[in-house]
Amino acid sequence: MCGSTTTRRPAPTRVMSRLVLHLALAAYCLGSVGAFMWYLMTSLKTNTEFFSESPWALPADPQWGNYLDAWNSGIGGFFFNSLYVTVLSVTIGLFISLMASYALARIPFRGSQALLILFVVGMMLPAFGALIPLYLLLRDIGLLGTLNGLVVVYIAVQIPLNVFLLRGFMVSMPRELEEAAYVDGASPFRTFVSVIIPQSMPMVVSLAVLNTLNIWNEFVLALVLLPRSESYTVPIGLLGLAIQAEYSAQWVQLFAGLILTSIPMLVLFAIAQERIARGLTFGGMKG
Amino acid sequence: MKTRRYGIIDRQKRRMLIPFLLPALVLYGAITLYPGISTFYMSVMDWGGVGDPVFIGLDNFTRLVRDPTLIKAAGNTFFYVVVGGFILFPLAITFALATKSLRRGKLYRFLILAPIALSVTTAALLWKFAFNPNFGFVGDVFAALGLEALSSWEWLGEPSTALFIVVLASVWHGIGIWMLFFISAIERVPPELREAAILDGANAFQVFRHITFPLIWEMTRTLIILWIIQASQAFGFIIAMTNGGPLGATEVIGTYLYKQAFVQFEYGYAAAVAIVLSLVVVTLTVISRRIGRRGEGVEY
Incomplete structure (x- = not known):
């Protein structure tokens, strides 16, 4: 695409503007990469080095410990x-x-449209709108501060977007395979497991990646629903350690922890960038 | 028509209706709908979490319009939305256009999007520490540029700059998604239009001004509302970077609500704040869907 336009207008202004754009983008990306490299280098220093040396000094003796x-x-x-x-x-x-x-998507019944709308409404509700009663609900049923309580909440918060996108996907799936299974005498549940789920896999994988990224990094609900440190998830635990570091001065260990806990999602991102990109464009649209 | 043709199968399938729908409905109802509705109930109560809630009518709502801390938080939220938007949108559109047309665009795109893989905490702490004048690297960058005055500035410790830095950090974290939104919007612009304009001698800026921008404007409006929805609920970056300080300079509605509920245990009052925030968000969402639907076959 850039080829066709440049051959038409090889004007020097075009070359200049391209150069400026390249420089601007490179500078921005270099800033991001530089910041992350700083994290990485700091994580390998000693606490004394961290305070005495220039932030750009390489660690004298990498502290893998x-x-x-x-x-x-x-x-x-x-x-x-x-x-x-x-x-x-x-x-x-x-x-x-x-x-x-x-x-x-596949069982015609009265009120199906109304139910779909009910689920879509869930995508609009801001987390803050439900936060306080949710906290009290979990407290009353004894799930506050437990990982299983958080699991139940996370399952529920994913449902609206997942249903919205999966239903849309299933509506457009060909009916032949499903009908063949029924004609062969398979039960509805059997058909669901052996025909519908395999056919939905492309969307399921995209959603799995997106959900994993969202939940691994989830902040607000974990902060409110996990008041005890032994059940902290990574984002909340790191926050606790960052507050502690102000007193304990164990900075380099904190940096190492921040790097360490970022690795799983960075790897996932590197592998599944396209899927995440697609999922985010959908997921972000939910508002 | 279909129901008649596959009548037996449909009847068989319909028996699965309740078992298939029930788990999702129960969880969604209990974890999202029920709490959402009880927030309304709580907002007209005076309640600290123990004992019986006392009905006080709209007192919580009249209190919140006279609460100076909340008004300041609303002002900060407004700053967050406006300043963040003015940084985010021009940058995201530029990134989208540039990474589409430049060589190495894919690599830039990867690097711009990558921060989204970091958790809010990690991204927020990264910039919190980077801007620390004692051990961060930002001060050294300014020193290297000869700006000594800025090299020792307490960016997050000074009320005048703290919120701005928080906004910058959160824009940095999420901008990749907005770039993707604009890339998909730009891809819907028919290439013939742009090529015709170029043949007519339009330069890159004119093409953008007269062809691309008018055609992505509908989508941009939706995205602006989406940003307002998101930014008005700003929370994680503030908790991790400044926790509302210094002197309330970064307190926003979300953090104020959180503190009222879970530090002060003013559940009723916090619920009233939550209702107002939610109404704003839901109204904006409905508006954005209206606009989105009017747009030429925009698909979500």
Whole structure:
């Protein structure tokens, strides 16, 4: 595309404006990468180096032990809490959403449209609108401060967007395979598991990636619903450690922890960039 | 028509209706709808979480229009929305156009989007520490540029700059998504139009001004409302970077609501704040959907 336009107008102003754009973008990206490199280098320094040397000085002797210290300072626990919460809520959330989407997309019944609208309304409600009663509800049923309580909440908050997108996907799926399964005498549940779910896989994988990213990094609900440090997930745990660092001065360990806990999602992002990009354009639109 | 043709199958399928819908409906109802509705109930109560709530009518709402801290928080939220928007939109449109037309565009796009993989906490702390005058690198950058006065400035410790830095950090974190929105909007502009304009001798800026921009304007309006919705609920970056300080300079509606509810235990009053915030957000969402639907076959 750039070829066709440049051949038409090889004017020097065009070359100049391209150069300016390149420089501006490169500067911006360099800023981002530089900031992250600073994180990375700091995570390998000693606390004395961190305060005495220039921020750009390379670590004299890379302190890989910082990562071990970070892991043992609580981040290991936060990591497994996040893993538990993310895996459970993403898989269960997707399965429940698949079932509901199937009912809404492929079973004709009165009120199907109204139910869909009810789910779509959920995409509009801001988290703050439900936060306080949700906190009290979990407190009353004894799930406040437990990982399982957070799992239940995370499953629920994913449902509207998942149902909205999965239903849309299922409506446009060809009917032949499903009908063939019924003609062969398969039960509706059997058909759902062996025909509908495999056919929905492209959308399921995109949503799984997007949900994983969202839940691994979720902040507001975890902050409110997990008041005790032993059940912290990574984002809240890191915040706690950052506040502690003001007193303990264990800065480099904190930096190591921040890097360490970013790795899973950075890897996921590098692998599934296109899917995340597509999912975010949908997910962001929910408002 | 279809129901008649596949009558038996549909009857068989309809038996699955309740078991298939129930889990989603129960969870959604209990975790989203029920709390959403009870916020209304709580907003007309005086309640600290223990004992019985006392009905006080609209007192919570009359209190919030006279609460100076809340008014300041609303002003800060407004700053967040406006200043953030003025930084976000020009930058996101530029990124979208530039990464589409330049070589290496894909690499830039990857790097611009990458921060979204970091959690709010990590991204917020990254810039909080970077702007720290004692050990951050931003001060050294200013020193290297010869701006000594700025090199020791307490960016997040001074009320005059703290909110601006928080806005910058959160724009940095999320801008990739907005760039993607604009890329998909620009891709809907028929290339013939742009090529015709170029043949007529229009330069890049004229093409953008007279062809691309008018055609993405509908979508841009929707995105602006989407930004207002998001920014009016700003929370994570503020909690992680400044926790509302210094001297309330970065307190926004979200953080104020959170503190009223979970630090002061003023559930009724916090619920009233939540209702006002939610009404604003829901109204804007409905408006954005209206606009979005009017746009030429825009798909979400």
